[in-house]
Amino acid sequence: MQKNLFNYYKKYLPINENTPFVSIGEGFTPLVKSENLSDKYKCNIYFKLEGSNPTGSFKDRGMFLTVAKTLEKKKKKIICASTGNTSASAAAYGAKYNLETVVIIPKGKIALGKLIQAMAYGAKIISINGNFDESLLAVKDISDSLDFEIVNSINPYRLEGQKTGAFEIIEQLGFSPDFQFIPVGNAGNISSYWKGYKQFYDSKICNKLPVLYGIQADGAAPLVDNKIIKNPNTIASAIRIGNPASADLAKDSINESSGEFIKVSDDNILDAQKIIARKEGIFCEPASAASVAGLIKLISKGYDFSNKNIVCILTGNGLKDPENAQQYLQSNIIKTSSDPDEIREAILKY
């Protein structure tokens, strides 16, 4: 039997005898050593492959518990604002557990793969003329009057469920990493990881805590620049957020762990996405590559990570966002006829 987060981590989660079992197979994602980058930078770099979750992002870790608690309250309707992955995840659980699911998305700003998922799972999709931050404001406004449960990360059960990422890393390594790099958008996930590490530390399952680095994009870096960004802009749509809902929790996590918020350019992000794909065989979405871009930036600034254990959270699957990748990968395709001689020639000339 496939292990499930609900039963495996029950005693660390707000689950009681009235909480209905929920799972679509989330969690227990691989932690893979990045052999080539580790060699290059003389440290141990690991990737947590959150794109291996059922809907292709870490959002499923929070969603299983949020939906379980929604069912416990006998509610039948869920709603979220989304840059894409939350809507895909909510729609999947909504489908399985027969919940009316509404997703509010910023018009024209959702990566194709994510939108297709919400459609496939059968969610009601409302595309608004506004950005993510405005979508979330609308959701907060609407939810009560229509009796919807909000399943964004402002729902505390999202953060509780997402702690399991930290639990798994400690179990997979046998200890806490020295450093963790993680992309930051609405700032829920970094706060979850910190909660998870602290909980296992307090339970004496690990004997140290990692230093956290939260990575934002240059054009959407409210936590680095210390101000709300009105029109956040970056190729990494999952972290295109100007007013993070969990800003305070995230700042506490960074301060308590003696870490830092860092910003990286879109070029850095795309370079990192390419390096991860071409050196390690892992295709992650741009927001996820930001974590590695952050690590590379700090190394280039002279930070010393030699012989340290470093985990980068690769939050989502690269297949979700084919358009972005296509733009800079297109030139790789050589077209020929079906004539084997011509094909042979094309290969030799490549």
Ligand SMILES: *Cc1c(COP(=O)(O)O)cnc(C)c1O
């Ligand atoms: C949601 C998401 C993020 C950002 O997580 P927050 O909890 O909003 O900070 C990063 N990467 C991917 C792929 C995401 O889906």
